[in-house]
Structure formats: structure tokens, C-alpha cells
Amino acid sequence: MPRYWLMKSEPEVYSLDDLVRDRRTGWEGVRNYQARNYMRDEMAVGDGVLFYHSGAVPPGVAGLARVLRVGLADPTAFDPKSPYYDPRSDPAAPRWIMVEVGFVEKFPRFVSLPELRARPELAGLAVLARGQRISVQPVETEHYRRICALGRGRDR
DNA sequence: GCCAACGTTGGC
DNA sequence: GCCAACGTTGGC
Numbered sequence A: 001m002p003r004y005w006l007m008k009s010e011p012e013v014y015s016l017d018d019l020v021r022d023r024r025t026g027w028e029g030v031r032n033y034q035a036r037n038y039m040r041d042e043m044a045v046g047d048g049v050l051f052y053h054s055g056a057v058p059p060g061v062a063g064l065a066r067v068l069r070v071g072l073a074d075p076t077a078f079d080p081k082s083p084y085y086d087p088r089s090d091p092a093a094p095r096w097i098m099v100e101v102g103f104v105e106k107f108p109r110f111v112s113l114p115e116l117r118a119r120p121e122l123a124g125l126a127v128l129a130r131g132q133r134i135s136v137q138p139v140e141t142e143h144y145r146r147i148c149a150l151g152r153g154r155d156r
Numbered sequence B, C: 001g002c003c004a005a006c007g008t009t010g011g012c
Helices: A016-022 A033-042 A113-117 A141-151
Strands: A004-009 A024-026 A048-053 A060-073 A097-112 A136-139
Touching (some): A004 A060, A004 A141, A016 A024, A016 A048, A016 A097, A033 A060, A033 A097, A048 A097, A048 A141, A060 A141, A097 A113, A097 A141, A136 A141
Parallel strands (some): A004 A048
Antiparallel strands (some): A004 A136, A024 A097, A048 A060
């Protein structure tokens, strides 16, 4: 059984439309240990991803991606010109591990954060918790299904 | 632009 | 190992 995740990206940096264009991408630039650990230790090929636009007005879930490859070193950590450069990451033992995700679906209806909040059945969804900032979050299967239904234009 | 939340850093 | 200072995230 696949697991499900929510992954945040600022659309000005990398949007779901960018993933439509690219078809697949390495999820570069995560510099939080808990988020890294989810990617490194818990994600598996085939897992489903809710592609969340943070910093958007409004923020929300734009569509779906899928985990295609796991356990990849994040190359931006080794690039002094990258904003994500981290000289502490040793190429022989990379500190920052990423996954590759592929485009699956753009929702006909963007599911905004206020809409997620308004749904009692989504109680407990991590992205709704106050003050949470982690950019990679596990999502319960039932929550994932309900968010997909909202994005596809059904009430539930 | 503001600010709450929270992770990281570094002095001790 | 503690914890204050600092930086970042991200909603509003």
C-alpha cells in the first residue's frame, strides 16, 4: 500500500505548472531534518503526493504528484552558487537526501487552505496545525482521498 | 509588512 | 546540556 504525503513549494520558486512542464523533478532544497528524514527513511516509490502551494494567495493544494525515485543526494548542497549550498554536506556522505517526483494530475479546482480548514472530516491534517512549518508531511489515506475529491470538484 | 511559531546556532 | 539570540517559514 502506498503512503501519502503533502509537499510544500512556493509557486514562485517551483509550481505545479513547472512540474507539468518538466514531468519530473528532484525535490531540491529541503534543509529541515525532519522533512529530510521523511524523504530518506519513509518515502517509497509509488507514494502519492499532494502538491501544496505555500506563500500563495490563497495557499492550498494544486494537484498530485508521485514518488518516482528515492534516496538521491540533493545536488544543490554541493553547489556554492545555489541558495541551498551547504558546505557541511560531504559528497561521500551526503547530508541532504531528496526524492524525485513525477507529475500526476492538476486539480480542476484548487483546494485552498481555508477550504481545507472548513472541512470537519480533515481534522488532524498536519498542514492545518498552528505554527507547523515542515515542508514534507505525512497524510492519512482517508484525508488524501477526500482532498482529491475536493480537487476534482466533488463535495466529498 | 507584520508577527507567531519554531528550528538552529553558539556561548557558557 | 542549557538556553538566549537569531533566522526562517508562512499565514494573514
